[in-house]
Amino acid sequence: MNNLLINWLNTGPKTQQLISFNHHDIVTGSLFTAHVAHLFEQLNASPIKRWLLAAETSDLFAAGICAALLAGKQVILPSNTQGGTLNELNHAFDGIIADQPLSEVKHFILLKKEMGLANKPWPQSSQIGDLVLFTSGSSGEPKAIQKSIEQLDAEVSVLESTFASRLPQCSVVSTVSHQHIYGLLFKILWPLAASRPFLSDLIEYPETLSYYIALMPNLCLVSSPAQLSRLPEALEFEQQQLAPSLIFSSGGPLSYEASQHIHTCYGQFPIEVFGSTETGGVAYRRQMSPNRTWLPFSQIDIASNPEDGALMIKSPYLASDSEWLKCDDKIELAADGRFTLLHRLDRIVKVEEKRLSLAQMEGLLCTHPFVKEAAVVQLTEPRMMLGAAITLTEQGLAQLDDSGKLSVNNHLKKHLLSEFERVTLPRRWRYPEALPVNAQGKRIQTDLLTVFNDD
Structure with missing residues (x-):
């Protein structure tokens, strides 16, 4: 099952193959081929090498990425199309392929559905291009991660060999953006290479998900921990008559409680994938x-x-598949080759001249019966200290209602004293209904800090 993606890019889809769909429209292989060929001609005629690609719908995005790769271009994928993000990346691209104008000074190719395009063969490529993804990051400058088609192909081929037997005649729907590595692989590249149709729209509401589950007998759901954690409540924690064939989660840790709730509703546990933009899965x-x-x-x-x-x-997903890459996660390796994730090594701070791991503190907090999720941040105003933002379980909320915030604070401080010295404990505690996350379910440092603005 090697070279699944490369082989597909070289041959293209079958004429009657269903590429994508939504509630009012479908894209067949012949229409998709015509669109890709039309874009390929424009790109092939341009000397510009680096093209930023952005589109709201996945069918247009897929046509753009196929055409650009086949034209041997370097495809730049921003984490979003906000003005500030594009300004930060202005040095990284010379042209734009998008469904709306994003810059007045860059060469621009418009992505739009054109039904009357002439039938043309799938473009033939002498050299397939590559991708550059920019991680949004929690702070600092966006980091460029280059991916060759060989790296992407290796991951797509492994995903197919690992999970194909559980995806009989499946269609793919997603709550995550295709602009990021997880959505790009699981919603666009893997379905294309394995001839599985995908929903061109992003699923934003539980009602929309239920609509497609009822409409299609086999469905693969690609989602994130933040979205899966909210879904059971929307389904009133009740067992559903119809369920997806497979549920994937990636982008951050999924709590054990959320996994159990999804099992209650859909009769299956989500498959969590651990990885990053740099490492792949x-x-x-x-x-x-x-x-x-x-x-x-x-x-x-x-x-x-x-x-x-x-x-x-x-890993074959890395630029060098013969060298070891050191990651920022501390693990405990088991004898059978599996491993346990302990905490991040790159979130070490000094409090009262003592070094500690914020991730380790968050992990310990999450073992307390009051705590559903925890985020610990370093605050600088009015002085250097730690702040803890906690979403509470039902037991924790009951304690908050009955005995007040100080009581909850003291319970959690006592719990932390099993591993941390008293002088290092958080001085400020907040109990929001939910922790702020971005569209990919990742916590952003600046958003977390705003939780502590209100005294």
């Missing part, structure tokens, strides 16, 4: 029990750094 698991270990994908070699316990990987 590293491992996967289903949380049928607390602290379930992660199973590496078949092509991934895993080790633990002897000095600090950091995750080390060797």
Whole structure:
């Protein structure tokens, strides 16, 4: 099952193949081929090498990325199309392929559905281009991650060999953006290469998801921890008569409680995929029990750094598949090759001249029966201290209502004292209904800091 994506890019879809759909429209292989050929001609005639690609709907995005890759271009994928983001990336691209004008000074190719395009053969390429993704990051400058078609092909091929048997005649729907590596792979590249149709729109509401589950007998849901955590409440925590064939989650940690709730509603545990833009997918698991270990994908070699316990990987998804990459996650390696994620190593701060891990503190807080989710941040005003933003379980909310905030604070401080010195404990505590996350379900430092603005 190797070269699944490369082989598909070289041959294109079959004429009657269903590429994408929504509630009022479909795109067949012949229409998709005509669109890709039309864009390819424009791109092939241009000397510009670096093209930023952005589109709201996945069918237009897919046509743009296929045409650009076949034309040998470098495709730049921003995390979003906000003005500030594009200004930060202005140096990284010379032309834009998009469904709306994003810059007045760059060469522009418009993405739009054109039904009357002449039938043309699938474009033939002498050299397939590559991708550059920019991670949004929690702070600092966006980081460019280059991906060759060989790296993307390796991951798509492994995903197919790992999960294909559980995806019989499946269509793919997604609540996550195709502008990021997870959505790009799971919603666009993998479905295209494996001839699975995908929903061209983004699912934003539980009612929309229920509509498509009822409409289509086999459905694969690609989602995020933040969205899956909210879904059971929208479904009133009741067992559903119809359910997706498979549910994927990635982009951050999915709580054990959320995994159980999804199982209650849909009769299955989500498949969590652990990875990053840089590493691609590293491992996967289903949380049928607390602290379930992660199973590496078949092509991934895993080790633990002897000095600090950091995750080390060797992978065909990386620029060099023969060298070990040290990650920022501390792991505990099991004898069977699986591993447990402990905490991040890159979130080490000094409080009262003592070094501590914010991720370790968050992990310990999440083991308390009052805590559903926890985020610990370093505050600088009025002085250097830690702040903890906590979403509470039903038990925690009951304690808050009955005994007040100070009581909850003291319970959690006592819990933290099992691993942390008193002088390092958070001084400010907040209990929002939900922790702020972006569209990909990731916590952004600046948004978390606003939780502490109100005294």
